[in-house]
Structures are given as C-alpha cells and as structure tokens.
Amino acid sequence: MRPQWGAMIRFENVTKRYADGTTAVDDLSFEVAEGELVTLVGPSGCGKTTTMKMVNRLIEPTSGRIFLDGEDIAAVAPVKLRRRIGYVIQQVGLFPHKTVLENTATVPQLLGWQRRKGRDRAAELLDLVGLDPSVYGDRYPDQLSGGQRQRVGVARALAADPPVLLMDEPFGAVDPVVRERLQSEFLRLQSQVRKTVLLVTHDIEEAVRLGDRIAVYGAGRIEQFDTPASVLGAPATPYVADFVGADRGLKRLSVTPIEPGDLEQPPVVHLDDPLAKAAARLSADGARWAVVLDDADRLHGWIPVDAAAGAGDDRAAGTVRDHARRMEAWLPVGSSLKRAFSTMLQHDAGWIAVLDEDRFLGVLTPARLHEALRRSIDADAGGIARAEVELQTVADA
Numbered sequence: 073m074r075p076q077w078g079a080m081i082r083f084e085n086v087t088k089r090y091a092d093g094t095t096a097v098d099d100l101s102f103e104v105a106e107g108e109l110v111t112l113v114g115p116s117g118c119g120k121t122t123t124m125k126m127v128n129r130l131i132e133p134t135s136g137r138i139f140l141d142g143e144d145i146a147a148v149a150p151v152k153l154r155r156r157i158g159y160v161i162q163q164v165g166l167f168p169h170k171t172v173l174e175n176t177a178t179v180p181q182l183l184g185w186q187r188r189k190g191r192d193r194a195a196e197l198l199d200l201v202g203l204d205p206s207v208y209g210d211r212y213p214d215q216l217s218g219g220q221r222q223r224v225g226v227a228r229a230l231a232a233d234p235p236v237l238l239m240d241e242p243f244g245a246v247d248p249v250v251r252e253r254l255q256s257e258f259l260r261l262q263s264q265v266r267k268t269v270l271l272v273t274h275d276i277e278e279a280v281r282l283g284d285r286i287a288v289y290g291a292g293r294i295e296q297f298d299t300p301a302s303v304l305g306a307p308a309t310p311y312v313a314d315f316v317g318a319d320r321g322l323k324r325l326s327v328t329p330i331e332p333g334d335l336e337q338p339p340v341v342h343l344d345d346p347l348a349k350a351a352a353r354l355s356a357d358g359a360r361w362a363v364v365l366d367d368a369d370r371l372h373g374w375i376p377v378d379a380a381a382g383a384g385d386d387r388a389a390g391t392v393r394d395h396a397r398r399m400e401a402w403l404p405v406g407s408s409l410k411r412a413f414s415t416m417l418q419h420d421a422g423w424i425a426v427l428d429e430d431r432f433l434g435v436l437t438p439a440r441l442h443e444a445l446r447r448s449i450d451a452d453a454g455g456i457a458r459a460e461v462e463l464q465t466v467a468d469a
C-alpha cells in the first residue's frame with residue numbers, strides 16, 4: 073500500500089547501534105518525496121553513511137522501520153531491493169579490467185538483460201553524463217581522469233533505471249573545479265531523470281547547491297530538515313547556525329569587495345626622502361613601518377622603523393631608497409576579501425597594499441579585514457530583519 077503523501081523513502085524512528093555500543097543514528101524520522109533530491113550534510117562521523125546504507129540494507133537498523141515507496145524494506149530481499157536503488161560512492165569501484173561501456177552495463181547484465189539492450193542502455197547513459205560512448209566506451213578506467221570515472225559511476229548507477237539513487241560523497245575525491253562542473257552536470261541530469269536522490273556530503277556549499285531540501289546532521293540526529301534558503305536564513309538551532317555559519321562567512325568573504333573605507337592609512341614616505349625625515353615621520357606617528365612610494369606616488373614598498381631611525385650617524389645621511397624593501401603583497405581596490413585573505417597568507421604578510429590602478433589607497437590589515445566582514449554581515453542581518461517585517465505586514469493584512 074502506498075502512503076498518501078507519496079514519500080519514496082520514509083524513515084520511522086530508526087536507530088542504529090553498532091556492536092561496540094556506538095549509537096550512529098538515533099531515533100531518526102524523515103521522508104523524501106518522489107523525485108526529490110535531499111542532501112544529508114554534517115561533520116564526519118555524524119551518521120550520514122550509516123543512514124544511507126540502511127536504505128539498501130548494507131546495514132540493518134537496530135530498531136525502527138524504513139519504507140521504500142510504501143513498502144517496509146525489511147520484508148524485501150536485499151538483492152531485489154538493490155535493483156531499485158542505484159548506489160554511487162566516492163571510490164567509484166569500477167572494474168579495472170572492464171571497459172567503460174562494460175562497467176556501465178554491469179547492472180543490466182546482472183539483471184539478465186539481453187547483452188545488446190544492456191550495451192545500448194549503457195551507451196545512452198554515458199551520453200547523458202557527458203561521455204561520448206564512441207570516444208570513451210572502449211577505454212579502461214585507468215585511462216580516465218578522476219572526474220570522468222565519477223561520471224561513469226553515475227552512469228552505471230542509473231543504467232537499470234532505478235527510481236532511487238543513493239550517493240555518498242560522490243564528488244568528494246575530485247578537485248574543486250571539476251567538482252563544480254560535476255555538480256552542475258548532475259543538476260542538469262537530475263532535471264531530466266527526476267530520481268529520488270539521497271546525497272551525502274560534508275560540504276554545506278554542495279548541500280545548499282544540490283538539495284531541494286537539506287538534512288543537517290548533528291551527532292546521530294537531524295537538527296534541521298528544510299529548504300536551503302530556510303536552513304541558511306533561519307537556522308533552527310545554535311548548532312545549525314554554527315555549522316552553516318562557519319561556511320557562510322567564508323562564502324561571504326568571496327562576495328564582499330574591499331572598499332576604500334576599509335583601509336588603514338599608515339605613514340607614507342617617498343623614495344628620495346632623506347632618512348632623517350622618514351624617521352621623524354615614523355616617530356611622530358608612533359608607527360613601526362611606513363609605506364614607500366616613488367615620485368609618481370606608485371607603490372614601491374615599505375621601510376621598517378629600525379632601518380629609518382636606527383640609522384646611526386653615517387646612514388642618517390642616506391635616503392629612504394637605501395633601506396626600502398619591495399612590497400609584493402598588493403591588490404586592486406574592489407578585490408574580494410577572500411582574495412585579500414589569501415594574498416596575506418601567500419605572502420605571509422601582516423598587511424597588504426590596496427591600489428586604484430597605480431595609485432596607493434591604503435593598506436588592509438587582518439583587523440580591518442575582520443571589520444569589513446562584520447560590515448557585510450550587519451548589512452545582511454538588516455536585510456533579513458526588514459524582510460521579516462514585510463512578511464509580518466502581509467500576514468497581518
């Protein structure tokens with residue numbers, strides 16, 4: 073009997089306790105609608121893989137029940153159950169001695185399809201995941217890149233056209249650029265095939281990008297199960313706020329530009345200034361260093377206070393040029409805070425110069441970077457507060 077609400081996957085008070093006493097999943101209840109893509113996200117060890125493996129009976133629950141399309145899976149033979157469930161894991165597990173086409177046709181073959189039909193279906197799936205079967209079909213797995221192998225894994229999981237797809241960190245093993253491409257391709261694929269998908273990831277960004285809904289896991293429990301917008305905009309618990317917040321801040325770094333108002337103004341000296349003048353400038357400001365510009369006001373570098381002031385009698389006669397150090401860490405104004413941060417790390421610099429074309433505008437320090445981040449978060453919080461007020465008004469009307 074199918075449940076009225078059309079849930080394809082339903083967990084009912086499911087608990088999994090391992091033999092050593094570890095409670096991996098604790099009284100879990102949730103539903104995944106037909107054609108829905110739900111991401112399970114949370115830190116390592118919180119029970120995501122355990123949850124997933126209980127769906128295809130690679131792991132048996134200690135208590136509770138799991139339904140697939142209305143049917144209690146405890147009553148379905150595992151082999152039969154798994155025909156209805158595609159499974160994609162990070163270490164794709166392709167057979168090294170089989171070609172890409174043969175690998176993709178594995179399940180149809182196991183199901184006893186005619187060889188021809190299985191291979192046609194495999195070719196169709198390879199095409200669907202962006203691998204031209206006439207180019208890649210006869211290759212062996214070790215002749216593919218990591219991203220291509222992952223695509224074959226997805227094609228193979230879909231080959232027997234199962235209604236449900238389980239994916240455990242499917243894009244975890246490839247580099248970030250490839251991962252983003254695979255994510256986009258998978259979204260496009262899913263819009264065509266509309267499988268019911270459970271996808272495990274520890275990456276909140278991936279969870280938000282792919283999921284129709286997200287289950288945020290704490291230790292063995294779901295802390296929030298909602299749309300990406302709700303999870304990001306209205307975290308249900310301090311734990312969720314913390315989990316999405318940490319990454320939200322990083323994401324925000326990449327979309328917040330450096331503005332002139334974020335910059336600090338250290339003392340500025342010029343290459344041809346006498347050293348004594350630079351020393352006076354620095355001591356007047358109580359600064360540890362000054363920015364050094366050339367006579368066209370372009371950034372040259374910096375000079376530390378001891379080089380300027382500690383210049384005994386002979387060196388006092390020199391100019392800033394003799395003691396200036398080159399400055400490699402600089403960025404154009406408008407660069408993202410993320411780029412600023414990464415430049416600081418790359419050059420191991422406590423500050424970086426910010427330029428408008430050739431013109432020196434000021435420097436960004438870690439403290440100023442932090443303030444800039446606060447500025448953007450406060451602006452955002454204001455936006456949310458206003459949106460809520462407007463919703464309130466609509467509801468009241």
Ligand SMILES: Nc1ncnc2c1ncn2[C@@H]1O[C@H](COP(=O)(O)OP(=O)(O)O)[C@@H](O)[C@H]1O
Pocket residue numbers: 090091092094095096114115116117118119120121122123
């Ligand atoms: N076979 C096992 N025996 C004992 N404990 C296990 C076993 N598999 C996983 N665990 C434990 O169960 C918890 C959840 O593991 P897992 O479901 O793999 O988490 P995740 O996929 O979120 O990283 C962890 O504490 C893990 O150490």
Ligand SMILES: [Mg+2]
Pocket residue numbers: 120121122
């Ligand atoms: Mg896992």
